[in-house]
Amino acid sequence: MKNIKYVLLSAVLIGFTACNDEADFEELLDNPTEQVTFPELTAGSANFAKYVSIGNSLTAGFTDNALFISGQENSMPNILSQKFALVGGGDFTQPLMDDNIGGLLFGGNQNTDGSFGPRLFFDGSGPASLPATSTTEAFAPSLGSKNNMGVPGAASFHLLYDGYGNPANLVTDPPSANPYFVRMASAPNATVLSDALAQQPTFVSLWIGNNDVLGYATSGGDQTVAAITPLTGPPGVGFDQTIGAIVGALQASGAQGVMANIPYVTSIPHFTTVPHNPLDPSNPDFGPQIPLLNSIFGALNPIFNAVDPNRAIVFSETEASAVVIKDESLNDISTTIIGALNASPTFPAFIAQFGLPAQAAPLVANLLGVTYGQTRQANANDLLVLPSSKVIGTVNMESVAALMAQGLPQALAGQFSVEGVSLPLEDKWVLLPTEQDEIKLATDAFNIVLEAAATTAGFAFVDANSLMSQLDNGGYSDGNFVLTSSLVTGGAFSLDGVHPTARGYALLANEFMKEIDETYGSNFEASGNLLDIGNYPTNYPPTLQ
Known part of the structure; x- marks a missing residue:
């Protein structure tokens, strides 16, 4: 037939x-x-009888900064399993959450930090957190083995860590377990890989490694928050031997499979949505302050120009201006600023315009030196992370309190504490060019390891990096749709700017099937069995709970 x-x-x-x-x-x-x-659909030489997916948030169905039922149902592995079922694939179970709110309860308490809060929705102007409370308890296990072993937040080495699903490790400082794996681990000492292999899969998908660079990127290159995984080292430490151990174990089990590489994180909307110059002079909260701001920085710019003219800070009264950032790659000239201001005979008169006595000159000189020792205005080469959009232009109350403790009046302390304007944005809000280079070098090296491992195992291999780059450069055409990397309107990325929409996951599923066709002789594409991505949503309404 x-x-x-x-x-x-x-x-x-x-x-x-x-x-x-x-x-x-x-x-x-x-x-x-x-x-x-x-032609009739055939699996070729692929055996889909027992399909298990191994990975992180990208395979769990994470979207809109949360894990929730509808997102899981539209996860790439679940979509693939439905096609595999047409040619002998079996049931595909997932560790479903308890609601469509997203997030987790920890002992009955809602945790709103990071990826544990309610999902995002579009409120008409931008992403907003769903005003609801999760009903999913982190300490309540999702019983039974799960075909979808995607664990949000997992890096490559986490797949081998035997305490990653231990609930006791959630309360350590810092936590050394993952609450999503705690819900699905077969035992406290189980590993993600061992639980996957225990199911005796005939076919696996492995997409891991994104979090080996992503955490560093989303933290603005802050090593204290998350470091890039070392390229070399023993299994569970170095990326090369960790991937070798994982793929080697899968190959030894007799499983067939498909793997994917790591996209450049700098091509996703989490890093490309917020412009470097968002300060609009027509904004009534900013425009009227420009003369005073230029007066303040006018006292510092001669010092900046003497060291490096690129450090000079000037706000335009007619065009959008760049934010002020702290650039940790710059030499710290705090002492130079302090010395120059203290030596200036006009500096006491300068601070008088703020109602400060001449005796306060050394204090103010010190504060200006410490604040602006490594600052400059951002340029087009800097990438501001998506959450910075809610910080720029706001008053940092911790800074206000610190300045008041130094003797500044509250109103003046507030003027000097406006994020990205008078108070330089911290490094966690900005991915500097030097940090971008670190990420790209690591990604390129990791991708060489991943492709070599797939080749050695005889697995199909998906170049997700090229696909994501295409989304960022003109878009990807699939049937009647062109998906791009634009936030909200592009259709490919969800509101967190990192994870795909359901339509984006469907696009990825098609790419996985094409490569499976190429390696195993199946014919999902030739038989007309690729997905119509238009059948998958690009957003979820706030009423879905």
């Missing part, structure tokens, strides 16, 4: 645009569209 599909609707639509009169349309109806015949 062969599957026969008729390409009729598209032809009729074309006919409407091409026909000049009723006679032309009648002629079209009198000449039916030619049948398009597809």
Whole structure:
């Protein structure tokens, strides 16, 4: 038997645009569209009887900064399993959350930090957190083995860590367990890999490694928050031997599989949405302050110019201005600033405009030196992380308190504590060019390891890096849709700017099936069994809970 599909609707639509009169349309109806015949779907040499997916948030179905039922149902592995079922694939179970709110309860308490809070929704102007409380308890296990072993937040080495699912490790400081794996681990000392292998999979998908660079990137390159995984080292430490151990174990089990590499994180909207110059002079909270700001920085710019003219700070009264950032790659000239200001005979008169006595000059000189010793205005080469959009222009109350403790009046302390304007944005809000280079070098090295491992194991291999880059450079055309990396409007990325939408996951599933076809001789594409990505949503309404 062969599957026969008729390409009729598209032809009729074309006919409407091409026909000049009723006679032309009648002629079209009198000449039916030619049948398009597809071959019968076959698995080729692939055995999908027991499919297990191993990975992180990208395979768990994480979207809109949360894990929730609808997102999991539209996860890439779940979508793939539905196609695999057409050629012998079995049931596919997932550690479903208890609601569509997202986030987790820890002992009954909602945790709103990081990826444990409610999902995001579009409130008409931008991403906003769903005003609801999760009903999913981190300490309540999701019983039974799970085909989807995607663990949000997992890096490569976490797949081998035997305490990653131990609930006792959630209360250590810092926690050394993952609450999502705690819910699904078969035992406290189980590993993600061991639980996957215990299911005796005939076919696996492995997409891991994104978090080996992503945490460093989303923290603005802050090593104290998350470091890039070392390239070399023993299993569980170095990326090369860790991937070798994981893929080697899968290969030894006899499983077939498909792997994917790591996209450049700097091509996703989490890093490309917020412009480096968001300060609009028409903004009534910013524009009227520009003369005073330029007066303040006017006292510092001669010092900046003497050291490096690129450090000079000037706000435009007619065009958008760049934010002020702290650049840790710059030499710290705090002492130079302090010395120059203290030596200036006009500096006491300068601070008088703020209502400060001449005796306060050394104090103010010290504060300015410490604050602006490593600052400059951002430029187009800097990438501001998406959460910075809610910080820029706000008053940092910790800074206010610290300045008041130094003797500044509250109003003046507030003027000097405006994020990205008078108070330089901390490094965690900005990915500097030097940090971007570190990430790219690591990603390129990791991708060489991943492709080599897939080749050695005989697994299919998906170049997710090229696909994501295409989304960022003009878009990716799939049927009647062009997906891009634009936040909200692009259709490919969810509101967190990192994880795909359901439509984005469907696009990825198609790419995985194409590579499986290439390696194992299946014919998902040739038989017309690729997904219509238009059947998958790009957003979830706030009413879905």
